[in-house]
Amino acid sequence: MNMVGMGVTIVLILAVGGVGVWYWLRIKETASHEKVEDKTPPRIPQEPIFGEDLINSGDIKVDEIKTSPPVEEPQPESQSPLQAEEPEEEEEPVETSPMLEEIDDSGLPKYDPFVTELVRITFKKPVTGSQLAPFVKTAMENAPRGLLRILALEANSNRWFVPDAIGMFSAIAFYIQLASGKASFDQVSLSNLYQLVFLRMEMNLDGTSEMKEMQLLNNHTDQLNALIKDFGVQITLLLRPLEPVSIDDFEKETMLLGLKRRSMTHYEKLGELVLDKNGKRQGNRKGTIELRWLDDRNIAISLNVPLIAPESDPLRLLMTAANAFAAVFDAKIVDPKGCEISGATVSLLKQELDRFYKQMRENNIEPGSVRAHQLLD
DSSP states (O other): OHHHHHHHHHHHHHHHHHHHHHHHHHHHHHHHTOOOOOOOOOOOOOOOOOGGGSOSOOOOOTTOSSOOOOOSSOOTTTOOSEEEOOOOOSOOOOOOOOOOOOBOTTSOBOOOTTTEEEEEEEEEEEEEHHHHHHHHHHHHHTSOTTSEEEEEEETTTOOEEOOOSSOEEEEEEEEEEOBOSSOBOOHHHHHHIIIIIIHHHHHHTTEEEEOOOHHHHHHHHHHHHHHHHHHOEEEEEEEEESSOOOHHHHHHHHHHTTOEEEETTEEEOOOOEEEOTTSOEEEEOOOSEEEEEEETTEEEEEEEGGGSOGGGOHHHHHHHHHHHHHHHHTEEEEOTTSOBOOHHHHHHHHHHHHHHHHHHHHTTOOTTSHHHHHHHO
16 A cells, blocks of 8 residues: 555656646746837838928028038037038947958059058068067057058968968068048158158068158148048038937937947948949948937938939938938928028039039049048048
8 A cells, every 4th residue: 555655646746747847848938939029110211302392491502612620519500511521539330341352463452542552562581470560560550540551471372461470471561541531641650651660671671662752652641631621521401300309219210210320429321332343342331321419409410422423313312311310300401500401402502512523523533432432431
């Protein structure tokens, strides 16, 4: 009898344990399916509004395409809509696609001599990466961020790589982009590269190089900076919401409309793919439309004028985006002086843009091209 009782007890224990395991698994499975997805449909941008739908405007001064240097903080009531581009402040890095580079006969990536100088130093005998390291470090310390690229020719494979400490290299190449919309070499930094890097490498590592005279490099840099000043401009409009828009609401709505975050108050529409003359992809470039939260009553929307080809109808793109965001924020579209935009104003801007793009082309900068992005981005 005791044996029977023990058997019954064991069976009951096993049964209860099995039911418990089944119930626990059932709860876990149910919980995993209770995550509610956000099924809010994305907002659909509205069609652009032109002509009499944009009413009662004062005229924008379209002759102010070449402006004085930008102030640090945007002033909603006094800015010209076609203005010099503002410097970026504390921006987060933006992901970009790797560039597909064309290679010349020597195995080096091709470059645009309009904006970049190449200094190549060839050594009579291969040198180690550790010998190159202090010169590479000095070069990077004296170059504005993003304007210097260094490659070295690996002696055994005869291929160009970023130099490392353990390789053996027979040559080194310095790509010096002299200026861009965000940074520029000056006479001091160029002189330091020449004196502390190139001349010392020739002397200490028994190398030979070909390089333009310093005065020619300085003149080239000055010319590029003048072009950046002339053509690094934006058209800026303001969105004036009827109700205050908090920074959190701005971030939420801007993300829903597909813009990419660059800083807490700055978003941009991703740039179109930039192609070379053979149709090969050169990577994503800076967005043509930018949105900035100035305060809870003012949101600036800007068009990066030189970064888009006139064939893409830049003003239509700007007004399409402006109306999409105006609908989201229940806002009026005005110029920086507070006047609503009219069809006549858009026509005047179109005429001024045509003249602007003509001037760019006369200076060998094709609007929307890789060169325009490299110089004016």
